[in-house]
Amino acid sequence: MENTDVLIIGAGPAGTVAAAGLMKQGKKVVVLEKDVFPRFVIGESLLPRCNDILEKVDLLGSIEERNYIKKRGAVFFRGALKEQFNFAETFHDGWKYTYQVPRGDFDKALADAVVKKGGDIRFRMEVNDVEFLDDGAIVHYTDLASGYVHSIKARFVMDCSGYGRVLPKLLDLDEPSDLSYRISLFTHITNDKRPEGDDEGYIWIVALPQGGWIWVIPFAGGVTSVGVVALPKVFEEAPGADDDEKLRNLLLQEASLKDRLAQMEFVMPSKKIEGYSIGVKQLCGDRYVLVGNTTEFLDPIFSSGVTLAFESAYRAQEVVGKYLDDGSVDIQKEYADYMIGGVNCFRQYVKAWYTGELQWLFFSRNKTSAVKDRVCSVLAGYVWDQSNNYVSRPDKALAAALGTLPDEERFKVFE
Ligand SMILES: Cc1cc2nc3c(=O)[nH]c(=O)nc-3n(C[C@H](O)[C@H](O)[C@H](O)COP(=O)(O)OP(=O)(O)OC[C@H]3O[C@@H](n4cnc5c(N)ncnc54)[C@H](O)[C@@H]3O)c2cc1C
Numbered sequence: 001m002e003n004t005d006v007l008i009i010g011a012g013p014a015g016t017v018a019a020a021g022l023m024k025q026g027k028k029v030v031v032l033e034k035d036v037f038p039r040f041v042i043g044e045s046l047l048p049r050c051n052d053i054l055e056k057v058d059l060l061g062s063i064e065e066r067n068y069i070k071k072r073g074a075v076f077f078r079g080a081l082k083e084q085f086n087f088a089e090t091f092h093d094g095w096k097y098t099y100q101v102p103r104g105d106f107d108k109a110l111a112d113a114v115v116k117k118g119g120d121i122r123f124r125m126e127v128n129d130v131e132f133l134d135d136g137a138i139v140h141y142t143d144l145a146s147g148y149v150h151s152i153k154a155r156f157v158m159d160c161s162g163y164g165r166v167l168p169k170l171l172d173l174d175e176p177s178d179l180s181y182r183i184s185l186f187t188h189i190t191n192d193k194r195p196e197g198d199d200e201g202y203i204w205i206v207a208l209p210q211g212g213w214i215w216v217i218p219f220a221g222g223v224t225s226v227g228v229v230a231l232p233k234v235f236e237e238a239p240g241a242d243d244d245e246k247l248r249n250l251l252l253q254e255a256s257l258k259d260r261l262a263q264m265e266f267v268m269p270s271k272k273i274e275g276y277s278i279g280v281k282q283l284c285g286d287r288y289v290l291v292g293n294t295t296e297f298l299d300p301i302f303s304s305g306v307t308l309a310f311e312s313a314y315r316a317q318e319v320v321g322k323y324l325d326d327g328s329v330d331i332q333k334e335y336a337d338y339m340i341g342g343v344n345c346f347r348q349y350v351k352a353w354y355t356g357e358l359q360w361l362f363f364s365r366n367k368t369s370a371v372k373d374r375v376c377s378v379l380a381g382y383v384w385d386q387s388n389n390y391v392s393r394p395d396k397a398l399a400a401a402l403g404t405l406p407d408e409e410r411f412k413v414f415e
Contacts, residue, residue, distance in 0.1 A: 004030045005324055007139045007154035009127045009167075012041065014292025014309040015160035016110040019119050020057035021317035027324065029119065030152060032141050034126035034164070037111055038104030041162075042186065042273065044225050045071060045203045045217045045303040048087050048095035049381030053310040062113035063106070068099035069201040069220040074303075074379060077256040078207040081363040091374040091390075092382035100201055100217050102225075125150075127166050130157060130288075137287050155287070156320050160313065162293040168280055173290070177277035179299055179350065182212070183235055185247045186227025187270040191263040194218055203303065206254050207359055210234055213301060214251060216260070223267060226251055229300060232274075243270045283336035289316045296343055299350045307381040308346075312339050338384070345383040348394040357402060364405045371401045 006022050008015045011033035022029045054060040073086040088096040111121055124144040131138045136155045143150060159167040168174045194200045204216035212230025219225065228234075228250045240246035247270045251261050279296050283289065292309030315335055322329040352358035361367055361375070374390040374397070383391050390397045 001138070002030075002150075002152045004028045004152060004154050006030075006156045006158060006320060007032065007137070007152060008158045008160055009139075010034075010159070010161040010164060010292075011037070011111050011114075011121050011123075012107055012160060012162050012292065012309065013110065013306050014162070014294075014313040015158075016107070016114050016121075017053060017057055017059065017310050017313035018158050018160060018291060018317045019114050019121070020059055020117065021314055022321060023114070023117060023119055024057060025317070025321040027321060030154070031114075031119065031121040032125040032127050032139070033111075033121060033123050034144065036123050037108040039107075041103040041107065042184075042227075042271070043300070043303075043305045044103055044106075044219070045100055045215070046098040047303055047307040047379070047381030048098045049307050049383075050310050051095040051098055053314045056314060058117075059110055059113050062109055062116075063099065063101075066101075066105065066109050067220055068101050068106070069218055070097045070198070071100050071201045071203060072097045072198055073376075074203045074205060076205045076207065076359075076362050077254070078359060078363055079209065079255060082256070083362045084202070085372070085376045085379050087376065087380050089369075089373055090377040090380050090382070091370075091388050092377040092380065092385045094377075094380060094382050097201075100203070100219055100225075102219050102223070127161070130167065130170060132287055155324055157288040158291050158313075158316060158320065159288060159294045160291045160309075162309075163276075165278075165294055167288055167290060168294060171285070173281045175279035175281050177279045177296075177298075178347075179277040180231060180354070181275050182229055182277070182299070183232055183272060183274040184227055184229045184276070184300065185235065185243055185250075185270050185272050186215075186225065187244075187247060188223050188225055188267045189261070189264040190222055190224070190267055191265050192216070192218060192222075192224035193260045193263065194224075204256070205301070206256055208234065208250070208254070210237070214254060214257065215300070216257070224264075226261070226264075243272060283339060284331045289320060289331065289335060291316045295339065298343065298346055301350055301353050302346060302379060304346045304381065308339075308343065311342060311381075311384075315339065342383040345378065345391050345394055348398070349378060352394075352398055357398065360405065360410050361398065361401055364409050366405050366409065367401060
């Protein structure tokens with residue numbers, strides 16, 4: 001039977017970063033990917049922390065050469081209220097920009113770069129079963145082109161299968177999320193009247209008065225991604241005979257988007273994803289780790305998905321490498337606990353966004369620039385910087401900041 005050090009399931013952002021890191025360590029890696037690239041995936045707005053990870057595994061160059069539009073921050077709207085966060089003004093001294101990426105192209109660029117370094121990525125190979133042994137695991141997979149089933153023995157398995165959730169399903173690790181069931185309806189458009197200059201690449205997030213929010217993510221070349229995330233009732237109540245009409249109406253109802261999107265044309269029918277928030281019982285076990293979206297997916301509001309996929313992949317490959325070298329690593333502590341720290345930080349912000357408290361802070365004219373810079377560090381993905389109290393104790397820090405704001409502002413946000 002074929003042998004490898006590490007078998008990676010899935011060649012999305014988590015899988016390719018994990019593969020690049022392990023190859024850098026000299027480990028033998030096989031990546032099995034069920035799809036052919038490029039393929040459509042949602043999750044198109046990166047955070048600056050992504051650049052750090054890509055740089056560490058020598059993949060940043062292959063992304064820079066794609067000439068994606070630079071994302072220098074995020075602009076939030078609610079009715080007439082507006083607040084702009086610039087990644088150049090953060091508490092953490094990190095990257096000042098990142099990219100807006102059509103994921104079909106982005107994921108393919110990463111996979112191509114890994115293959116160019118000698119990586120073994122096998123497309124159209126679907127993992128169906130994993131048998132765990134004392135010294136590794138046997139992974140069974142189907143070649144989707146021929147229908148043949150193959151097996152490979154690995155000393156360690158990294159599950160980077162994203163929404164496929166291969167090991168959580170096989171090992172019964174899924175847990176319901178503590179976040180509400182939401183729907184996302186989205187598409188790509190042209191004829192987006194964008195701001196000019198450096199402002200062009202900012203993500204726009206528009207809070208809906210009826211609950212939920214809209215994203216506007218501009219790509220190089222003139223296509224823009226737009227989407228709505230909300231509770232099911234917002235879509236039920238939206239005017240329109242079908243999803244395309246509902247999406248169009250929800251977008252054009254917003255004062256901040258009326259002019260920008262007035263001439264928009266859909267370049268594909270709208271797509272819908274629902275109930276995507278999911279939890280997991282554990283992030284690692286004997287001979288496996290869960291990485292990226294297979295761990296826990298919170299909510300897209302802060303564009304944290306790919307950042308968490310990259311961070312977990314980078315951390316996991318370091319820890320798995322040490323484990324394979326001499327077994328001298330506590331994977332739960334060094335990997336799982338570390339990741340849960342960052343995820344829980346984002347969780348607090350996601351929850352505070354939906355209760356409205358974070359929106360109150362965002363749109364307040366009375367918050368200090370020190371508070372804004374610290375929050376902006378979180379928005380840039382630096383959620384492991386324990387010297388930032390908005391990371392180490394977000395609940396306390398946010399409560400303290402809100403305590404200084406005049407109450408009438410709260411009413412302005414929620415009137
Ligand atoms: C509505 C919405 C909007 C989002 N917006 C953003 C955003 O703006 N920014 C952001 O950072 N994130 C965003 N996300 C999250 C983002 O989509 C994910 O976090 C990200 O794709 C995770 O990467 P991954 O590598 O873990 O998984 P994926 O990108 O899902 O990759 C997993 C790969 O595994 C393969 N696979 C699955 N099953 C198998 C199998 N059995 N055998 C072999 N291969 C398999 C798949 O084909 C796929 O290529 C959004 C999510 C949603 C739902």
